[in-house]
Amino acid sequence: MDERLRSRTGWRQAAKRFLKGAVLAGYRVMTMILPVRSDVIVIESNLGRNAAGNPRYIYEEMVRRGLDQKYRIYYILDRPERVSLPGRAVKVKNFRLRFYYVMAVAGIWVSDTRFPNDIKKRKKTVYLQTWHGTPLKKLALDMEEIHMENEDSLEAYKESFRKNAATWDYLIAQSEFAAAIFRRAFAFQGRMLLCGYPRNDRLFAWNRPNEIARLRRKYKIPDGKKVMLYAPTWRDDDFFGNGRYRFATEMDFDAMKQAFAGEWVLLVKYHYLVEDTRDFGRWKGFVYRFGGDCDITELYLTADLLITDYSSVMFDYSLLGRPMFFYAYDLVYYRDTLRGFYFDFEKEAPGPISSTTQELICQICEYRPEEYRERAEAFAKRYHSAENGTASKTLVDLIERCMEERKRPGRTAGKEERSD
Numbered sequence: 001m002d003e004r005l006r007s008r009t010g011w012r013q014a015a016k017r018f019l020k021g022a023v024l025a026g027y028r029v030m031t032m033i034l035p036v037r038s039d040v041i042v043i044e045s046n047l048g049r050n051a052a053g054n055p056r057y058i059y060e061e062m063v064r065r066g067l068d069q070k071y072r073i074y075y076i077l078d079r080p081e082r083v084s085l086p087g088r089a090v091k092v093k094n095f096r097l098r099f100y101y102v103m104a105v106a107g108i109w110v111s112d113t114r115f116p117n118d119i120k121k122r123k124k125t126v127y128l129q130t131w132h133g134t135p136l137k138k139l140a141l142d143m144e145e146i147h148m149e150n151e152d153s154l155e156a157y158k159e160s161f162r163k164n165a166a167t168w169d170y171l172i173a174q175s176e177f178a179a180a181i182f183r184r185a186f187a188f189q190g191r192m193l194l195c196g197y198p199r200n201d202r203l204f205a206w207n208r209p210n211e212i213a214r215l216r217r218k219y220k221i222p223d224g225k226k227v228m229l230y231a232p233t234w235r236d237d238d239f240f241g242n243g244r245y246r247f248a249t250e251m252d253f254d255a256m257k258q259a260f261a262g263e264w265v266l267l268v269k270y271h272y273l274v275e276d277t278r279d280f281g282r283w284k285g286f287v288y289r290f291g292g293d294c295d296i297t298e299l300y301l302t303a304d305l306l307i308t309d310y311s312s313v314m315f316d317y318s319l320l321g322r323p324m325f326f327y328a329y330d331l332v333y334y335r336d337t338l339r340g341f342y343f344d345f346e347k348e349a350p351g352p353i354s355s356t357t358q359e360l361i362c363q364i365c366e367y368r369p370e371e372y373r374e375r376a377e378a379f380a381k382r383y384h385s386a387e388n389g390t391a392s393k394t395l396v397d398l399i400e401r402c403m404e405e406r407k408r409p410g411r412t413a414g415k416e417e418r419s420d
């Protein structure tokens with residue numbers, strides 16, 4: 001690199017570091033001088049990439065109860081202009097001044113991923129961590145290797161995770177199986193709530209023909225077509241840059257179209273970490289792409305079958321009792337090298353596993369549900385035993401209790417004047 005360019009890059013990095021230090025110092029000052037407010041709630045989904053998943057459905061339950069009028073709710077987003085929300089939540093851009101202010105004064109934080117370790121939680125703030133799926137893939141302290149772009153060493157990653165999870169007051173799970181792993185893999189010491197996932201309440205409430213028809217119209221699915229949903233997970237070692245992953249697949253979309261285009265459409269849903277700009281134009285009218293900013297729950301309801309790989313979508317979709325197919329072209333590498341698994345996937349998967357598109361096509365064409373019924377029942381019992389369609393209610397009750405508790409004399413400074 002040219003000497004001048006190198007020195008300019010060096011200056012830019014130094015300036016960035018200085019600015020970050022100054023902002024964090026400002027955050028610390030705010031946490032020292034401003035009281036925690038019993039009317040402020042901060043919500044974030046998927047690192048701010050979207051407004052989806054568990055936090056979104058907790059928020060929607062708050063709106064349903066009119067609590068968005070009672071509390072000041074701030075939704076943290078990378079691109080607020082791209083997201084629309086019901087109710088009165090204020091959209092706050094990630095890492096801008098207002099973000100630091102609301103983080104500093106909020107009575108409750110709700111998140112399904114992690115806020116940065118630099119943003120220290122105050123003792124009086126309650127942190128409700130929902131996480132974002134039952135694990136098949138090894139997690140956090142249980143991981144034996146690390147391949148993610150922004151992580152230097154496994155030990156540093158684990159230490160950062162341990163520190164972060166030590167600030168969570170509540171964590172939720174879909175089953176005893178997940179709860180036991182979370183306790184160990186996050187070294188979680190707070191209160192575990194076996195209440196199921198708020199995002200899945202809709203799968204109970206809306207699994208009816210009229211709702212499904214409404215959702216099909218919403219997502220512009222042509223009348224008369226059956227729907228397959230392809231929702232794979234991301235690959236730790238296949239990225240463009242920090243937190244931006246490629247859409248990793250070996251699926252032969254030509255072959256899928258040839259086999260199914262008459263009767264079916266294929267919805268391709270990206271994980272929120274995937275930002276691939278791959279052009280699906282060639283399969284127009286057959287493939288419908290949904291980005292990482294979209295919430296998957298409603299797509300589950302429209303789908304007659306699911307194709308996934310090692311993603312936790314399998315646990316949620318299995319609540320619907322519909323066919324599942326596992327297109328696992330890199331199973332051995334993913335399981336033995338990239339991530340590691342918590343259970344014997346080949347033995348327990350509640351549907352056929354394939355390693356090529358041709359194999360997948362045959363399995364879909366020849367699928368007989370009775371062959372997987374027993375496995376599907378065992379899978380449901382083990383991996384989502386706590387789900388009963390009332391998680392949002394349970395958690396919003398909890399949030400209300402925490403906020404009311406905060407107002408009691410002697411506990412905190414109580415509700416403050418609105419200052420922003």
Ligand code: C2G
Nearest residue numbers: 132133134135231232233269270271296311312313
């Ligand atoms: N998801 C999605 N679209 C995909 C894949 C996932 O919308 N194509 C959503 C689902 O809600 C899923 C969640 O993101 O449950 C987590 O996705 P995983 O593929 O399981 O991956 P990861 O984010 O690594 O989480 O304990 C769970 C693990 O941490 C895995």
